Amino acid sequence: MKFSKILIILFFLLGISAQSQEIALLKYNGGGDWYANPTSLPNLIKFCNTQIATKINPKPATVEPGSTDIFQYPFVHMTGHGNVVFNNAEIENLRNYLMSGGFLHIDDNYGMNQYIRKEIKKLFPDKELTEIPANHPIFSSAYDFPKGLPKIHEHDGLPPQAFGIFDNDRLILLFTYESDLGDGWESAQVHNDPENVREKALKMGANIVKYAFEN
Numbered sequence: 001m002k003f004s005k006i007l008i009i010l011f012f013l014l015g016i017s018a019q020s021q022e023i024a025l026l027k028y029n030g031g032g033d034w035y036a037n038p039t040s041l042p043n044l045i046k047f048c049n050t051q052i053a054t055k056i057n058p059k060p061a062t063v064e065p066g067s068t069d070i071f072q073y074p075f076v077h078m079t080g081h082g083n084v085v086f087n088n089a090e091i092e093n094l095r096n097y098l099m100s101g102g103f104l105h106i107d108d109n110y111g112m113n114q115y116i117r118k119e120i121k122k123l124f125p126d127k128e129l130t131e132i133p134a135n136h137p138i139f140s141s142a143y144d145f146p147k148g149l150p151k152i153h154e155h156d157g158l159p160p161q162a163f164g165i166f167d168n169d170r171l172i173l174l175f176t177y178e179s180d181l182g183d184g185w186e187s188a189q190v191h192n193d194p195e196n197v198r199e200k201a202l203k204m205g206a207n208i209v210k211y212a213f214e215n
Helices: 003-018 040-051 068-072 088-099 113-123 181-185 195-214
Strands: 023-026 061-063 075-080 104-108 161-167 170-177
Touching (some): 023 040, 040 195, 061 068, 068 088, 075 195, 088 104, 088 113, 088 161, 088 170, 104 113, 113 170, 181 195
Parallel strands (some): 023 061, 075 104, 104 170
Antiparallel strands (some): 161 170
């Protein structure tokens, strides 16, 4: 292992132990709207802090895929509707982050699927993005979802699917598709979702956060 990689891993471990729980939003290149759903993460954090006793900083950070700052955050969220491009340095940094204990949740906000799959393949050319079964612990870590990922917004009317990249048995990358959890986390007036739909989205989000923090 290169000396720089050792320093990155040490930085990650020291960062996690020295701070309270943190969440960051990934600011990526390619033209996609990485900043979509601005109220979603603050609302999810508030829900987690009040309902599952987390102590997350109420204000999520913004982090770039090529920055060593990413190693400060055990949970990184990514969303958008369009194109995503990671350069070689970003690929290496993201891979090091995930393999050394980090967690990336990618939530397709409608239109990201065709682009992000190419970048995930660049991240892990030797791993397959596989569908996560409904009995995986991420669907029951705080709240029970016996059928797996809930459907929040219709979009193309396809069934919601959760895909993952695993390192041994640990889920390190979660890609949620045809669900749009982030829209469900947004403030009620943004999409006028019924309260029970928003609650489902927030509970599933809490499951993801809890899994990421504990695994």
